[in-house]
Amino acid sequence: MIPTRMARFHSLEVATVHQETPDAIVVGFRIPAALHAEFAFTHGQYVTLKLTVNGEELRRSYSICSSPLDKDELRIAVKRVDKGRASSQLVEKLKQGMTLEVMTPMGNFTTALDATQERHFVAFAAGSGITPILSILKTVLRTEPKSRFTLFYGNTDTDRIIFREKLEELKVQHGQRLSVHHILTRGKDEDALFNGRITTDKAKQLLGRFVTDALHKEFFICGPEQMMVNVSEALEAMGVDKKHLHIELFTSPVTAEAKKEVDHSHGSTAKFTGTASVKIILDGREHELQIPAKGDAVLDAAIDSGLDVPYACKGAVCCTCKARVLEGKVEMAMNYALTDEEVADGYVLTCQTHPRSARVVIDYDQH
Ligand SMILES: Cc1cc2nc3c(=O)[nH]c(=O)nc-3n(C[C@H](O)[C@H](O)[C@H](O)COP(=O)(O)OP(=O)(O)OC[C@H]3O[C@@H](n4cnc5c(N)ncnc54)[C@H](O)[C@@H]3O)c2cc1C
Ligand code: FES
Incomplete structure (x- = not known):
């Protein structure tokens, strides 16, 4: 269930800052007992930070990477974007003990879980797009003991893989219920399927090789726009119902393909101009x-x-x-x-x- 409440900023103390890769940090917040209900969240949701950068107020959203099952933990991962104002300031300057203005969690990039279900969850993530997927993955594997999870995870090279060690740990913990396939743009794997960008064709091949069972499937995609367009096309070609396809965008789409994917209108045809x-x-x-x-x-x-x-x-x-x-x-x-x-x-x-x-x-x- 997604909690409903007024969206509000609260000052939260930064409890931990961990340098995850050369350009990404994981930030943990201390949530005082009085704010536990306000900051209750669902796997896949995000928080919005209010920051002042060079005298300008900026608001930026960051997905929660912790699981709601990890009591009293709220962590986000921030990846520095080239010339990015907020992300550069956070990655370069944020320290434990500092205070940030954090809005209560929000977002629809989630699905209801049920311990009696046996399903196959399939996610495509790239770069910082892993953040909400990690929360979903951890929560699914602990909540639905009969379900399994397959992650296709694109990055430029091994050093940039956010949560590489965490994913290894989770694989050991959950055995065959979790499969993780890394696809590296600069990769040199003997099998070319794991090298290069995730194109529509590559997504089809990955699905054709690793997602062949008859279980009910829920698909999640989060990453750069072109990758999301490519994977959506592959899934559509396979006949996946949009109801079971969950997409989280980090920036407004610029390509026509992405724009046509979504519903723009609220259905009004009225001609009111006053x-x-x-x-x-x-x-x-x-x-x-x-x-x-x-x-x-x-x-x-x-x-x-x-x-x-x-x-x-x-x-x-x-x-x-x-x-x-x-x-x-x-x-x-x-x-x-x-x-x-x-x-x-x-x-x-x-x-x-x-x-x-x-x-x-x-x-x-x-x-
Ligand atoms: C719902 C939601 C969840 C998000 N979750 C995360 C998260 O978990 N981790 C995370 O690191 N970011 C996440 N983002 C993106 C984040 O909110 C910021 O957009 C990002 O940190 C860049 O902000 P900036 O101020 O540094 O860049 P800006 O100064 O706003 O932009 C600088 C330049 O970078 C481009 N740019 C902006 N964002 C991106 C991007 N994501 N990729 C490539 N180019 C970009 C801009 O078009 C501009 O040209 C999320 C965004 C949304 C909407
Ligand atoms: S402020 Fe993000 S959708 Fe309106």
Whole structure:
């Protein structure tokens, strides 16, 4: 079950900083007893950090790599992105004992688990995309004793493999229930299948060789955009139902292939072009805003009015700005984060939402 609660930042002390690879760190937070319920999370979720970098406030999301079964542990992994403002500051400067502003956990990159099930979970990860997958993998193997997990994990070379040792340990612990296949761009394996990028063809070959049983399957993909597009294509060609395919994006897609993968619209065909009266419900209080249909998104209008509404990416890939439309019509420009069910239930990404009727009511408290 995904916990529902108001998205809020809390100051958390950094309990541990571990240099995992030359460009990635694993950060553990100390969660005071009074905040345990606020920071309860589900395998696959993320937290958002609020940082000041060169005087500028930045919000960045990082997936949780620990399992909710590891009591009182909340760890994330941050990989430095070339010229990345937040990730460079974190990887270079973060030390044990420092304090960070951390938002309560969120995200849909997960699936319900059931100890009676016997299933095959299959994940494709690359680079920092391993972070949520590790949480899912550890939780699945401990919660569903009859299920198995296969991980295809792409990296440039062995030194850059985040959680290499942890995965080895888990293989020893879980035996044949866990298979891990490393695919290295600069690899020199005798078997060419394990060298190079994960193309559509390579994904098909990997699946054809290692995922051949008749068990029910859930697929998870997280990594660079092109890899996700390639693997999705391979799975679609195999006839995998979208319901069992879980995708987590770390950045807004730039390729047409990725864009066509997702549902952009909230279903409104209304032609309203005036200025809407928008009631925002936030933290139990009601605020009336005037938002032109062709103007800023609801989130930006709310921030400009001084409301402390939750957000992170502003690019439709996390779901930090999620809220529910209680009345009126709206349209989302993009959506890479909400499920079809959530959209059908009236949820929107407010960073992408524009009014399409004269009266709209949006509730952030039903996150
Ligand atoms: C739901 C979610 C979960 C995430 N989980 C993780 C995680 O577990 N670990 C992690 O390290 N990151 C994760 N990210 C990405 C993270 O939030 C930041 O985007 C990343 O750290 C880069 O921020 P920055 O400020 O350093 O880079 P910026 O200063 O924002 O960007 C610098 C340049 O790098 C490009 N860029 C930004 N992000 C990436 C990227 N991921 N890969 C390649 N190029 C990029 C930008 O387009 C820009 O050109 C996640 C993002 C989302 C939305
Ligand atoms: S702030 Fe990330 S989807 Fe809106």
